[in-house]
Amino acid sequence: MTVNNKRSYDAQALQLWDAPWPTEELEAVPCCPVCGDSNKALMFEDLVDNVFFVAPGRWNMFRCRECSSGYLDPRPSASSIGKAYGEYYTHTNTKAAAAPIAKSRLHLLKKKLRNGYTNIRFGTNNQPSTKIGYWVFQLLKRKKQLVDVDYFHLPKPAPGQKLLDVGCGNGNAMAVAKSIGWQAVGVDPDPKAIEAAKAKNFNVSLGDIRNFDGQSKAFDAIILSHVIEHVPDPSQTLNRAFDLLVPGGTIFVDTPNISSRGARKFGKNWRGIEAPRHLVLFNSKSLVRLMKEIGFTEISLKGRPRLARGMYLESHRISCKYSPYNEELKLPFHLKLQTIIFTPKRSRQEFITLTAKRPE
Ligand SMILES: [Zn+2]
Secondary structure, eight states, rough: OOOOOEEEEEEEHHHHSSSOGGGEEEEEOOOOTTTOOOEEEEEEEEOOOOSSSSSOEEEEEEEETTTEEEEEEEOTTTTTTTGTTTTTTTOOOOOOOOOOOOOOOOHOOOOOOHHHHHHHHTTOOSSSTTTTHHHHHOHHHHHHHHHHHHHHTTOOOOTOOEEEEEEEEHHHHHHHEEEEEEEEEEEOOOHHHHEEEEEEEEEEEEGGGGGGGGSOOEEEEEEEEETTSSSSOOOHHHHHHHHHHEEEEEEEEEEEBTTTTHHHHGGGGTTTTTTTTTEEBOOOHHHHHHHHHHTTTEEEOOTTTTHHHHOOOOOOOOTBBBTTOTTOOOOHHHHHHHHHHHHOOOOGEEEEEEEEEOOO
């Protein structure tokens, strides 16, 4: 990742934001991209790219009065949005894991328990392991949630089962899926991300879910992680995903929650806003409603313990007019305490994380 240590409001940043996005490359959004209602209220004005410092312009976000989703209006047109992804974080390869250091017996025990759980739950072959781990993790709900989300809550695949990662970036999720036996296919609109994924021998193509037009019932699982907030028509994307799933297939969706505790606390400085790359921001109710309308069943919202800390830290830095990745600025004690003591209910967590199925 390109670590940008700049303070947001330096002369260079102001110059970037004051340069308008070309008018002919903007499109109006007359109605809510989630529910189609046109009744809206201004939520935030003057939003800028204070995350990656790539996109020019100042943006307005509206809240739909019908479903409470947030959306930019106007927004970059589909043909121009690529300009907002110049230094995006899926471009670079993830660093290799640090060399193992001598571990205590307790650490070794924890590892054996975790591996025992993932081997049974997801079909990994991680060693050392103990089968007792599976049962221990049934009792340690928060620990289990942390591990489950690392594996995208995927079912254990039968031999030959296929998974599609829409917005695969440089292939991190595909690597996890492959490690548990999925035949993984990926697609991403970002040429640099695709280049990075190809260098790692992943089966990927440049584009989006429309690359699979004409196919149906082709995949046993689909991952849409941090994707639906980026697409101009999330309903269409989810509809296509539904068609591409086999009956009984599973979809995993993860997206920032505009009704989260952090979003309310930090307002326009909340890290999840990320204008103008995030075009649409859901809350759990609007996403679940849309997915039900499309036909998904067994929609299950997942807990994300510990997630607030990172979002609070990055939002705090933005509030202080720093880059969210400027490591000089730490999370103040009172904010850290809030993320430790209070676990918000799922509808107030920082991300909406869910799985659902196409019915049999
Ligand atoms: Zn709406």
